[in-house]
Amino acid sequence: MSANLFNYLLKLGDDRVVMGQRMAEWCGVGPILEEDVALTNLCLDFIGQGVSLLGKAGEIEGLGRNEDSLAFFRDDMEYKNTLLVEQPNGDFAQTIAKLFFFSTFDIIFLNELTKSKDEYLTAFAIKSLKEAKYHFRHSSNWFLRLGDGTEESNTRLQNAIDNLWLFTDELFDMDEADLELVNLGIAVDLNIVKAQWLEKMNEFFTLSKVKPTNPDCFMIKGGRKGIHTEHLGKMLAEMQILPRTYPDAQW
Amino acid sequence: MENNKETQWNLWEVFVQTKTGAPHEHWGSVHAPDAELALQNARDVYARRQKLWSVWVVPSNAIIATKLDDNEPFFDPQDDKVYRHPLFYKIPKGVSLDVS
Numbered sequence: 001m002s003a004n005l006f007n008y009l010l011k012l013g014d015d016r017v018v019m020g021q022r023m024a025e026w027c028g029v030g031p032i033l034e035e036d037v038a039l040t041n042l043c044l045d046f047i048g049q050g051v052s053l054l055g056k057a058g059e060i061e062g063l064g065r066n067e068d069s070l071a072f073f074r075d076d077m078e079y080k081n082t083l084l085v086e087q088p089n090g091d092f093a094q095t096i097a098k099l100f101f102f103s104t105f106d107i108i109f110l111n112e113l114t115k116s117k118d119e120y121l122t123a124f125a126i127k128s129l130k131e132a133k134y135h136f137r138h139s140s141n142w143f144l145r146l147g148d149g150t151e152e153s154n155t156r157l158q159n160a161i162d163n164l165w166l167f168t169d170e171l172f173d174m175d176e177a178d179l180e181l182v183n184l185g186i187a188v189d190l191n192i193v194k195a196q197w198l199e200k201m202n203e204f205f206t207l208s209k210v211k212p213t214n215p216d217c218f219m220i221k222g223g224r225k226g227i228h229t230e231h232l233g234k235m236l237a238e239m240q241i242l243p244r245t246y247p248d249a250q251w
Numbered sequence: 252m253e254n255n256k257e258t259q260w261n262l263w264e265v266f267v268q269t270k271t272g273a274p275h276e277h278w279g280s281v282h283a284p285d286a287e288l289a290l291q292n293a294r295d296v297y298a299r300r301q302k303l304w305s306v307w308v309v310p311s312n313a314i315i316a317t318k319l320d321d322n323e324p325f326f327d328p329q330d331d332k333v334y335r336h337p338l339f340y341k342i343p344k345g346v347s348l349d350v351s
Contacts, residue, residue: 032260034281034292041295138291145284 004177005118006061007080008187010070011224013053014081017071018232019102020046021239022089031092038138042099045131049124056120072243076226076233083223084167086232093146093156097164100143100204103135105171108196109188117185140204147208158210165212169219172197262311263289267297268304275307283308 023043030036054067085102089095110132113125146157172194174182181187205211222228242249260282266275278297283289289308298306317325333339342348 032282034283034296038292038295041299134294141287141291145288 002060002062004181005186006057007177008181009053009057009060011080013050013057013067013070014079015085015102016046016053017050018079018081018085018235020044020050021235022085022095022098025089026095035092039095042135042138045128045135049128049131052124056124068243072240076228076236078226079223079228079232079236080226081223081232082167082170082173083220083229084164084171086223086228086235087164087167088231090160090163091156093153094160094163096139096142096146097157097160099135099139101164101168101201102171103132103139104200104204105193105197106132107136108193108200109190112188112193115185116187121186143204144208147210154209157208158213161210162213165215166217166220170221170223173221173224175224260284263293263308264311264314265293265297266307266309267293268306269301270304273304275305280311281308 020043023039023046026036026039027043028036030039050071051067054070058065058067058070084098087094087098089098107129110125110129113121114129116122116125143157146153148154172190174187174190178187178190182189223232261284262280263283263286264280265278267278268275281289281292281296283292286308290306293306293308297303329335
């Protein structure tokens with residue numbers, strides 16, 4: 001049971017650490033100062049959530065690992081994030097599409113998680129839901145403006161959707177350990193989340209004048225099992241080099 | 252300047268209320284393509300480190316301001332004319348100062 005919960009927390013935490021690191025890559029190179037600040041604010045939200053989840057995971061594992069050791073001293077094959085979040089930022093449209101897919105998932109998921117029987121997860125969900133609502137507001141507003149904007153912004157968003165769509169279904173994957181936690185009332189049944197997520201997507205695709213060219217395409221998965229695309233290793237190399245070179249470095 | 256206009260979004264002035272009932276105070280400005288994103292940008296720039304109660308954004312070009320040239324005619328308080336100040340007037344005897 002505690003091994004199941006440890007793995008569950010890792011999956012949730014790794015999604016957020018990787019989302020946060022990707023948003024951090026916009027720092028100083030955002031398309032305009034205000035959006036630069038907005039994206040790095042989101043980064044800090046995701047990193048904060050990741051710190052909490054990985055810290056709790058380390059505590060439950062009981063082997064003396066904390067959030068830093070879990071974030072900086074695991075290799076890509078030990079990371080359990082979905083493939084979607086590790087995809088490169090690409091242009092602004094791709095960043096927004098990824099953020100929109102993930103934050104829409106997040107508001108539905110966290111809302112379900114507030115009903116968890118695990119006290120920590122309930123508290124985490126209530127706190128993070130406030131942040132996720134803003135992430136959704138910001139990303140959905142941009143999603144609409146890019147889709148229903150100029151010919152170029154529409155084309156870029158359309159390309160972004162087609163680049164990312166095949167990674168989205170993994171957000172709703174559950175393995176046997178997850179299902180045990182669902183039956184105990186601790187984890188969220190992602191089938192419920194998926195139905196609501198698809199509904200939201202269709203609503204916004206209509207409004208934004210974009211949609212996946214091939215919505216029923218083959219869905220690529222593997223991140224939850226540690227089988228990642230080539231992009232995660234490069235991202236982690238940059239993220240982890242400092243603590244691995246100077247393990248006792250302090251701010 | 253002409254080039255700037257094409258690459259920058261419109262400017263919005265940001266007014267912030269830190270608690271209910273307090274006045275909205277001018278805190279600065281942000282660039283944004285429209286009102287909703289101006290609110291979001293104001294939130295991201297100004298509301299991150301302090302709890303706020305309410306934020307207004309106003310298109311900067313909607314503000315009508317005085318010019319430096321206006322200063323003399325607008326703002327000379329004419330305090331050389333003593334009768335413009337209430338203290339110039341003597342209170343007649345018999346008028347009670349106690350207003351409570």
